[in-house]
Amino acid sequence: MADEVEQQQTSNTVEEPLDLIRLSLDERIYVKMRNDRELRGRLHAYDQHLNMILGDVEETVTTVEIDEETYEEIYKSTKRNIPMLFVRGDGVVLVAPPLRVG
Amino acid sequence: MEVTHSIRERTITENSLVVLLQGIHGHVTTVDLRDESVAKGRIVNVDAFMNIRLAEVLYTDRQGRATHLADFFVTGRNVRYVHIPDEVNIIKTIESQLQKIHRVRNFGGEGQGRKEFLKYKK
Numbered sequence: 001m002a003d004e005v006e007q008q009q010t011s012n013t014v015e016e017p018l019d020l021i022r023l024s025l026d027e028r029i030y031v032k033m034r035n036d037r038e039l040r041g042r043l044h045a046y047d048q049h050l051n052m053i054l055g056d057v058e059e060t061v062t063t064v065e066i067d068e069e070t071y072e073e074i075y076k077s078t079k080r081n082i083p084m085l086f087v088r089g090d091g092v093v094l095v096a097p098p099l100r101v102g
Numbered sequence: 103m104e105v106t107h108s109i110r111e112r113t114i115t116e117n118s119l120v121v122l123l124q125g126i127h128g129h130v131t132t133v134d135l136r137d138e139s140v141a142k143g144r145i146v147n148v149d150a151f152m153n154i155r156l157a158e159v160l161y162t163d164r165q166g167r168a169t170h171l172a173d174f175f176v177t178g179r180n181v182r183y184v185h186i187p188d189e190v191n192i193i194k195t196i197e198s199q200l201q202k203i204h205r206v207r208n209f210g211g212e213g214q215g216r217k218e219f220l221k222y223k224k
Contacts, residue, residue, distance in 0.1 A: 044192060051119040053192060084186040086123065088152065091136070091182055 021046055021095055029054075031087070032094045036062045040098055041085065050089030057085050105206045111150035116203050123148040123184060125195035133176065134183040139163045141174055152178030 014020060024043050031039040031052070041057030058081050065074045106112060115121050123145075132142040133154060143159030159174040186192065 045119060045122075045196075047117070047119040049118060053119065053122065053186065082183075082185055083188055084190075084192075086119070086184040086186055088178075088181050088183070090179070 018046075018048065021050075024095070024097065028098050030096045030098045031092055032096075033087075033091045034093060035091075037091075038062075039085075039087065044084075047089070050092045050095070052087045052089070052092070054085045054087060055083065057082050059085075105202050106149065108150075112203050112206070114150040116200060118150075120148065120150055120152055121196050121199040121203075122186070122192060123152065123154070125199040126186065126190055129187045129190065131187055132185040133181060134185075135176060136180045136182050137164060141171075141176065143171075143174060149178075152181055154178070154181060154184075 011019075014023070021043075025046075027043060028040065029043045031041075031054070033039060038060045039054060039057050040060075041054035043052060044055050045053040058079055060077050060079050062075060062077045065076060066072070067074060106115070115124060127145050127147065130142065130144050132140060133156065134140055140162045141156055141159050142162075143156035146155040146157050148154050154176050156174040156176075157172065159171040160168055161171050161174060162168045
């Protein structure tokens with residue numbers, strides 16, 4: 001086949017915010033999503049919409065329950081693990097290196 | 103795994119990660135929807151806007167009630183996650199999908215067929 005596959009030049013300099021995400025490729029990252037969700041996983045791919053492919057991801061969903069009598073807020077979180085996940089970009093709020101606790 | 107006939111859709115697909123979803127046609131996957139319901143079935147088609155058509159689906163709604171559906175369509179906006187099956191090689195899938203698009207684009211040979219990118223002669 002004589003067709004050429006155009007190779008897109010990827011610059012190594014950081015020019016725009018998306019380039020900062022490029023620096024995190026193949027690293028573990030923390031993604032905060034809408035509806036009180038968080039993801040921690042290895043970033044395999046991303047695009048301009050922030051659609052992402054994450055490997056070995058742990059999803060944390062946080063819910064708040066109000067106690068009927070004491071009216072205190074009880075925070076509950078549910079976690080689940082998914083081996084390989086495609087995430088639609090419009091749910092992504094922020095992308096960061098994994099948070100270190102303590 | 104057929105490439106769409108629309109030039110617009112091809113361009114959108116080629117420049118985003120939807121190419122991966124188009125490459126896993128035929129695989130059984132789980133799609134998490136925005137409203138917290140879950141659909142698990144065989145991918146029939148994914149278009150440039152991430153609209154997904156599934157077949158032989160086990161649909162679990164927000165309350166946890168499960169139903170079987172023969173055919174299932176969800177608009178791209180309502181997709182939250184797509185679980186990628188373990189057997190899928192992501193890089194190879196994306197590369198082969200991009201090659202299919204390039205093949206379609208270059209179809210018709212030199213000087214024949216409508217070219218997707220016109221070369222202006224001055």
